[in-house]
Amino acid sequence: MKVICSKSNLLKSVNIVSKAVSSKTNLPILECFLIEAMNGMIKITANDMELGIENIVEGKIEEEGTIAVEAKIFSEIIRRLPENDVTIKTSENYQVLITCEKSKFNISGRPGDDFTALPDIEKENYISLSQFALKEIIKQTIFSIADNDNNIIMTGELFEVDHNSFKVVSLDSHRISIRNIELKDDYEPVKMIIPGKTLNDLTKILSGETEDEIRIYFTKNHLLFEFDQTKVVSRIIEGEYFRIDQMLSNDYQTKVHINKRELLNCIERSTLLVREGDKRPIIMNITDGNMQLKMKSVIGTMDEDIMIEKEGKDIAIAFNPKFLIDAIRVIDDEEIDIYMMNAKAPCIIKDEKESYIYLILPVNFNPGM
C-alpha cells in the first residue's frame, strides 16, 4: 500500500475515528486503525466491537492495500508532522513507513485481515435530521442514563420516531429526561434503544451545524449514523424500554415560574458545602413570590431567596442538587416552569410545548431544619 494525504486531512480523520479505539483491551488489534486503500478510496476505520467508526480521507492512492497500525502512536506521529503531504507506505513484514518532508518514521503494523470489519448495514430504514439537532438533544438528555450495567436498558437512550415526531428519552432510578422535536419528513413508527457510550462519542464528532445533515439507518440489531465522510456503526440494546407515559402527569398543586440562571447559580453555590460522597439535599421553601433555598452540612450553611411567580399551594420540598443542576443547565429558556404535586412526588420541569420534560424525584428531609 502507498498513499499520499495532506497532514491536515489525515489528522482530521484520525481524530474522528479515534473515538472507537478501545482503550482497555487485551486484544491488541482493537487498539488499531485499519487503513484501506481500495477502489479509489482511502478509509480509516476503528472498531471496539461495540462501536465502529469509518472515515474517508481525501488523498492519492499510488498502490492499493490495507494495513492495521497501532492507533495511539499513529495519531501522535501524524499530529506532530509538519503541515505538508504525508506518504504512508507499507513494506514486507508489515512495516509502515510514514514520510513527511525530511521526517521519516518507521513503525510495525499488522495485516489488515486481522482487523474485524464493520458489520454491513442494510440501508433501507432511516431518519434524517440536522447534526445540530441531534447533538443538542443528546446533550440535553444523556446525563440521566444510568452509568452502571445493573439494568442494561437504563444505560441507553430511547429513540422513538412516529411520523414526523422524534422523541429521545433517558432515565435512571431518580429521574427522566425527555426531548421532543419535529422531523422534516414523515417516517414509519419505530423505537430503538441506543447505547449511551455511542451517543456520547457521536456528540464529539458531530459538526453541530444546522445545515449539515445526518442520516440514521437502522436494522434489527444495528444502527448506522452517516454524515460528512463518516460512518458510525453501533449495536442496538435489545429489550423493551420502560413505559414512561404512566410516570408523567399533567396534574400539579404548585407551579413555579423562575429565572433559570438565578436558580442554577444558587443551586451550584449550595453544592460548595457538600463534600464528595455526602448526600445533602437542597431544601426549597416555596411561598407567594419567593423561593427560599437552604443547604446545611458539616462545612456550613447557605440560605438564599429568589423571586418567583407562584400558582397554587405553598410547598417545602428537597432535592439532590446535582439532579436539578444536570437538568436546568441544559435548558436554553431564560425562564422555566416547575410543577409540583407534594413533597413526596416527583417535580416536573417542562416548557408549554413539552419540547423538553425533566422529571426529578425529591428526597426526604427534616422540615424543621
Add this chain to the structure above:
Amino acid sequence: MKVICSKSNLLKSVNIVSKAVSSKTNLPILECFLIEAMNGMIKITANDMELGIENIVEGKIEEEGTIAVEAKIFSEIIRRLPENDVTIKTSENYQVLITCEKSKFNISGRPGDDFTALPDIEKENYISLSQFALKEIIKQTIFSIADNDNNIIMTGELFEVDHNSFKVVSLDSHRISIRNIELKDDYEPVKMIIPGKTLNDLTKILSGETEDEIRIYFTKNHLLFEFDQTKVVSRIIEGEYFRIDQMLSNDYQTKVHINKRELLNCIERSTLLVREGDKRPIIMNITDGNMQLKMKSVIGTMDEDIMIEKEGKDIAIAFNPKFLIDAIRVIDDEEIDIYMMNAKAPCIIKDEKESYIYLILPVNFNPGM
C-alpha cells in the same frame, strides 16, 4: 470584624494568596487564610511556613478584627457569588457570615491568633526589576532545578547581583541553565539561593508586564518580593552554590547554527517513540550543512535531516531528548548556536552576548545504530 469588598477584588486577592496555602498538612491552620481588618487596611494572608503571601484588598471596614477561614471553601464561595459587594462578618464562636445580594453563607472560622504571622523583613537591601523580566528569567531557568531533596542546593536557583548585572542559575546533575540580564540601577554584590517552589509560585502571580515593577528585599534568611498590593515572603536556602564558572568553557570543536523551531519540532517528534521511563537518546550526526537526527525504540524508528551551518569538525553525539527540549523551548531566538567539544563533553547552547547559556551533558550511545 465586618468588612465589605467587591466580589472581583476579593476573588483576585484570594487567587493570589491561595498559592501559599498548604495542601498536604496535618495542621488545619496552614489550610487557612488569615483575614485582617486593621488600621484602615483589609489584608488576606496565607503561610505554609515555607512561603507566605499577603495581599491588600480594597474595601470598607465597618468593624476591625481578624479571623482565620478554611482557604479552599472560602475561595470557592467567593468565586461562585454574584458580581456585587460581599460582606464578611464574624460573630461569636468564630462563625463567619458571608453575604452577597440575597445569598448568605455561614461557615466556621478560627481565631486569627492561631495563624502564624509572616516574618518581619527589614527593608534595607533590595534590587528592583520589571515583573516581565523576572517572570521570563525564572521561566527560562526553572526547568533544570532538581526535583528531589538529595541535594537541597539543587532545588533552588542562584540569584547573583553584581552592580547592574543580574545572573540566575539553576542546575541538576545533567545540565546547567543560566540567564544574564542588566538591571537599571547599581547594587552591592550579593548571592542568594531561592527555593524553586517559591519561584514557581511567584511566576503564577506576577503580572508579566514590563511597566510593573517588583522589588526583592533580602535579609540573611529571608526574601521579600513586593509588587502591586502583594508581598511574598520566602526563606533563603542556606549554603554555598556550586562553582559553575569552571564547568563552562569557550572552547569548541564544532559549532552548529540551526533553526530553533525545526530542531525543536524534530526532537519533540522523536519522543513519540519513547515510552515513559524508557531512556532512549536522540542521536545527532552532524556533517557539513546537515544534521541528521535518529531515534530508535521498541515502537519504531525516526530519521530526519535538518539544514544547518557548521564550523569545525563532524561529530556524532547523543542526548536525552527531554533536556534538549526543555532548553530550546524557552529560547526566544529564531536561530540558535550549539557548541560541541566531543561526544563525551557537554554541549553548550548560547547567544553571542551570553544572555542565555544552556549546558547539557551528552549520553552514551552505540554509534553503529
